[in-house]
Amino acid sequence: MSPRHILILGGTTEARELAAALTAHPGVRVTTSLAGRVARPGAVEGELRIGGFGGAEGLADWLRAEHVDFLVDATHPFAESITANAVRAARSTGVPAVILRRPGWRPATGDRWHEVASLAEAAALLPTLGHRVLLTTGRLGLAAFAHLTDLRFVVRSVDPPEPPMPPHTEVLLARGPFTPDDELSLLRAHHIDVLVTKDSGATAISAKLTAARRLALPVVLVRRPPLPEGADPVPDVAGVLERLGLGGAGRRR
Known part of the structure; x- marks a missing residue:
């Protein structure tokens, strides 16, 4: 058989x-x-x-x-x-x-989430929330943020991201998993005041969300299709x- x-x-x-x-x-x-x-x-x-x-x-x-x-x-x-x-x-x-x-993520006490339906909506919201952005939405789709010339971005990705991307961008190539302490150190070292990520769910984004909660940072969370x-x-x-x-x-x- x-x-x-x-x-x-x-x-x-x-x-x-x-x-x-x-x-x-x-x-x-x-x-x-x-x-x-x-x-x-x-x-x-x-x-x-x-x-x-x-x-x-x-x-x-x-x-x-x-x-x-x-x-x-x-x-x-x-x-x-x-x-x-x-x-x-x-x-x-x-x-x-x-x-x-x-399963997707659900907010916990202390989270400051702003849920949006797309990267374009995330980009439109960013200038009202902060100036130094940690962007962990993957290497594709950075064109949605390319027009934000007044903001500073730290883009973390497993592989080099594809242009176009925002003019003031620092790329960090790294592969998880990351601990909450790792993420706290990253957020503090780069003086991040807003996080943008996708609702990947499970443990994939728990550490960064935990770190953002501890620092009371706003999080722009892109909902799943x-x-x-x-x-x-x-x-x-x-x-x-x-x-x-x-x-x-x-x-x-």
Whole structure:
């Protein structure tokens, strides 16, 4: 009997954890696909594929050609187009699919959050909140802030950001996880008075939010795009394993 083939659209910590959990089960073939936007992706168990599929139709063709039995979209919560393509490809091929999406953040006592729907809205709000900005929204999309010539930006990213970007920008290349003390030191060293980030959820942004709360700094939080109509999300790896009927930790071969 051919192994059960599961395709993971990856790029997140949860995707790596899921691949590790699935490869622990006999009779399961795991392929993780990465878009290739990060120069040095972390190690992934199972098979690895780098690069796009060519939209929903290209993904559907790949699902058929590789006899995929189950599709998991475990991409970043802001990978809107990839998620839309995954939902469309799953529907057109009849391949069962699930979206692995970590829960979003909720404000705690002392937080000074300003929630917005886009980077453009974040940029419009910034001049009213501060002058020295820590921007942790990723290496793409900095053009939304390029016109803010009176502000000073510290941009933190895993890989070098793409221009255009604000004229007064210092780039910090760093990969987490970071502790709250790390983030406090960063905010103080650069005299940051406002933080801009995306609602990536889970532990991915907890340290920076905790540090901002301790310093009573305003946070501009970009909300997640909505999931496609009819999308089927689960919050964690255990939820995906349950959908697959594989239970918990699995058994090593």
